[in-house]
Amino acid sequence: MLRSDYPDVEIPQIPIFDYLFGDLDDAMLDRVAIVDGTSGAExxxxxxxxxxxxxxxxxxxxxxxxxxxxxxxxxxxxxxxxxxxxxxxxxxxxxxxxxxxxxxxxxxxxxxxxxxxxxxxxxxxxxxxxxxxxxxxxxxxxxxxxxxxxxxxxxxxxxxxxxxxxxxxDPATHLAVLPYSSGTTGRPKGVMLTHRNLVANVAQCASTISITPDDRVLAVLPFFHIYGMTVLLNFAVRMRAALVTMPKFDLPEFLRIIAEHRTSWVFIAPPIAVALAKHPLVDQYDMSAVKVIFSGAAPLDGTLASAVGERLDCVVCQGYGMTETSPVVHAVPVDRDDVDRASVGMLLANTEARIVDSETGTDVEVPADGQSEPGELWVRGPQVMVGYLNRPDATADMLDADGWLHTGDIATVTHDGVFRIVDRLKELIKYKGYQVAPAILEALLLEHPKIADAAVIGADDEDGQEVPKAFVVRQPDAELTADEVMGFVASRVAPHEKVRQVEFIEAIPKSSSGKILRKDLRVH
Structure with missing residues (x-):
């Protein structure tokens, strides 16, 4: 078992409102809490x-x-x-x-x-x-x-x-929020997070994510997503920073808000990092106020992180978490130049982890030097959910009797506690940081009269970002194009759930029990 190197922090047994707003003095009360990035209203x-x-x-x-x-x-x-x-x-x-x-x-x-x-x-x-x-x-x-x-x-x-x-x-048992997550597989489920879960994760973040009252934090990540909810709507407020809101991502507007409002911390998902590293428009705006770009919601490539850092002359970090963990479990400390930017950093305070060999069920040995062998990441701490709403079976699959959350992500760890996510067991696709459940898209594809069978996996696009890819088996003698398949799905789902790539094959590989063998599809 691995434990955070940070000392445990106190987690007050109070509602999240009291924790965020209960101790403000007069001077702090008159400081700016939120700025409308579009209009400038404070x-x-x-x-x-x-x-x-x-x-x-x-x-x-x-x-x-x-x-x-x-x-x-x-x-x-x-x-x-x-x-x-x-x-x-x-x-x-x-x-x-x-x-x-x-x-x-x-x-x-x-x-x-x-x-x-x-x-x-x-x-x-x-x-x-x-x-x-x-x-x-x-x-x-x-x-x-x-x-x-x-x-x-x-x-x-x-x-x-x-x-x-x-x-x-009781803050320890009363549900504050019910965001929805697909967990490791299947359809979205209501994640039961208590006031204590939210308070705990804000308290835990403070030891690693060093926002101060003098910072302005850009809130382009949606508040409805657990990343935006906890790190922006709760944590940035608790740190008494000014939160600058942006209703949706648009690159020119994003750059304008950063330049005009002098935002010093910018929380993003990896697709925004691609634009910051490559798009010529970035050079037309004053980005000098940016101190830290912090990426989450999906893995950030180390080379891409370096390119963003060099172009903006800022620190680039990333973290790791899940809706089921409120969400933050790991983060790269801003002040640790020695921590690999391709890693997800160190465990937050009050957090334990195991890396478990999925074949044997035993813990992977941590080496005296270098990285460990890979295994499934299990985590335990006060930020871990109570369970899924009305889904005891799904809860039991994800959260064991000893409180370990089985993340479905494959990780390694170094001798000094730096974790990397290297693969995943879970079927979930992360498109621009949003969860896409293959099962939902597969069920939808099977409604098409010209489709005999289908499977969906995550595949890389030209920028190395994960997108939903459909493998489709046509009905006998049916004529069906990739554009028709993508259009059929696009008319029935939210934009982030669209199928972006299609490949026609003769048969979907399945196990004897009928489970889709996604690993076989990934070699196509």
């Missing part, structure tokens, strides 16, 4: 806390509290922080929904999460309304933050002036 910590409390009060006046599940479908705008933390402050549980989801995908998540409230913004209202109607969610339970006829608005709710409720719950 919100102070005092204003943000006031809005959160009023929103929590308005929800409580409508019966929202402990036991209520609330869907949140919204891009990265400052009001997201008000609504998200208002839901948690009221004692309810938030299930954050991908802003790119179709109406059916929104409805499926709301139904699985058992949510009977939904909060959105007017550009996303058509999908939200269709999902709400399917599930019987009334118009007065569908809040449209920026206003829409027939629905409550954020302005109206804050204007009611209700005081935040007194709520009592």
């Amino acid at each position: 919100t102070s910590y005092r204003q943000l806390i006031g809005q959160i409390e009023l929103f929590a009060g308005a929800l409580a006046a409508r019966g929202v509290g402990v036991g209520t599940k609330v869907g949140l479908l919204c891009p990265n705008v400052p009001a997201f922080a008000t609504v998200f933390h208002g839901i948690l402050r009221a004692g309810a549980t938030a299930t954050t929904i991908n802003s790119l989801y179709t109406a059916d995908e929104i409805a499926n998540q709301l139904e699985d999460a058992e949510a009977d409230w939904l909060i959105t913004v007017s550009p996303l209202l058509p999908g939200a309304k269709a999902a709400a109607d399917r599930l019987g969610i009334a118009d007065d339970h569908l809040i449209v933050m920026d206003g829409a006829e027939g629905h409550p608005s954020l302005r109206e709710l804050l204007g009611e002036g209700h005081a935040a409720p007194d709520v009592v719950f």
